Amino acid sequence: MSQDLYITNSVLIRDSRVWKNEMLIFKNENEVTFSKFLKAIYRHQELKYPKFFKMDGLSKLGYLATEILTNGEIQNKSTALVFANSASSLETDEAYAQTIQDFPSPALFVYTLPNIMLGEISIRHQLKSENIFFVSREFDASLFIDYCRVTFQQKKAENMLCGWVDLHNNDYDVFLWQIARSGGTDFNEEELKKLYLSTHE
Amino acid sequence: MSDLHTELKKSIIEQLNLEDMEVSEIENDEHLFGDGLGLDSIDALELIVLLEKDYGIKLTDPNQGKEIFNSINTMVDFIEKNRTR
Numbered sequence: 001m002s003q004d005l006y007i008t009n010s011v012l013i014r015d016s017r018v019w020k021n022e023m024l025i026f027k028n029e030n031e032v033t034f035s036k037f038l039k040a041i042y043r044h045q046e047l048k049y050p051k052f053f054k055m056d057g058l059s060k061l062g063y064l065a066t067e068i069l070t071n072g073e074i075q076n077k078s079t080a081l082v083f084a085n086s087a088s089s090l091e092t093d094e095a096y097a098q099t100i101q102d103f104p105s106p107a108l109f110v111y112t113l114p115n116i117m118l119g120e121i122s123i124r125h126q127l128k129s130e131n132i133f134f135v136s137r138e139f140d141a142s143l144f145i146d147y148c149r150v151t152f153q154q155k156k157a158e159n160m161l162c163g164w165v166d167l168h169n170n171d172y173d174v175f176l177w178q179i180a181r182s183g184g185t186d187f188n189e190e191e192l193k194k195l196y197l198s199t200h201e
Numbered sequence: 202m203s204d205l206h207t208e209l210k211k212s213i214i215e216q217l218n219l220e221d222m223e224v225s226e227i228e229n230d231e232h233l234f235g236d237g238l239g240l241d242s243i244d245a246l247e248l249i250v251l252l253e254k255d256y257g258i259k260l261t262d263p264n265q266g267k268e269i270f271n272s273i274n275t276m277v278d279f280i281e282k283n284r285t286r
Binding site: 039050053054102103104105106107110 | 217218219220221239243244246247250253254
């Protein structure tokens with residue numbers, strides 16, 4: 001089955017840099033905060049989506065990576081979303097918990113689930129498709145492979161957008177890729193790990 | 202434009218993360234929701250929090266919101282009449 005599925009493109013965001021299809025496309029020269037780094041990517045990509053500024057950090061990462069990966073357009077509206085991370089929405093959960101003692105923030109509360117990020121991506125691209133969010137200790141290539149294969153076998157999707165979008169204590173690690181039945185790199189554990197680790201020394 | 206108009210616009214920009222928007226770009230009689238400033242339901246909740254936090258006003262009747270949050274002018278008018286701080 002693996003030979004029938006292919007990784008068509010990928011994006012990585014880590015260490016103040018952004019790669020698309022293994023090519024460095026953006027690098028922050030100066031050391032800036034996490035929030036300013038995200039804003040710098042937004043400006044660099046010349047995006048126009050004011051809702052971006054209202055999102056929490058996790059959704060901003062998912063949104064930015066998706067825009068870069070898809071050039072701002074997901075043509076197939078039934079593209080399934082399969083995402084995972086290790087910290088769930090802990091970053092926003094903690095921020096919200098701090099506001100409870102004073103005035104609980106509605107704007108933070110609505111982001112206290114990791115799959116809200118999938119909602120933001122779906123709203124942006126008007127997707128009405130399957131989506132799932134896993135929480136695992138670390139990037140687990142086999143989890144993605146198994147789930148995606150089954151979903152394709154059951155004909156629940158023809159295209160998939162997958163992502164590892166992790167954020168905690170302002171440390172972020174983002175890896176997005178698309179899968180289809182033709183074109184690109186073989187979708188198997190070895191290739192997926194190779195792509196994920198491609199920026200590691 | 203009164204100090205309260207300016208103060209309120211600054212608070213709204215900051216509280217609702219309206220990046221790239223200047224105080225001068227918000228008209229006093231512009232609709233805050235819908236086709237005006239384009240705020241949404243979560244923003245409405247944030248405005249309720251803002252009224253309580255900054256001006257000590259607790260909204261008891263949610264139906265009041267539609268009138269109060271119509272524009273900066275209606276908000277200023279309501280704050281001036283009901284503020285406790």
